């Protein structure tokens with residue numbers, strides 16, 4: 801009688817092969833020289849969506865999306881960046897106090913406000 805012997809193989813499970821999708825944290829726009837506030841355009845949104853600055857302060861928008869956006873005051877006159885390609889920036893110096901709603905002419909659902917305080 802012949803005995804065959806099988807060696808059990810041990811399967812080693814390396815647990816937790818969590819595929820860490822390490823997305824780089826979104827880097828905010830560089831602060832403009834001379835100070836001022838910045839607004840990022842990320843994922844079809846203005847960040848922050850509501851910004852308040854004092855009259856005379858500068859605001860710089862930076863488009864971080866792959867598609868073009870605009871920064872266009874709803875009143876049609878206060879500011880309008882025109883199309884900003886990826887990496888494009890637009891600077892505006894706040895003037896008359898008030899709340900200015902602005903939007904993207906290319907994606908009109910993108911809206912935000914800039915409040916200018918005296």
Ligand SMILES: [Cu+2]
Nearest residue numbers: 869904906907
């Ligand atoms: Cu847009």
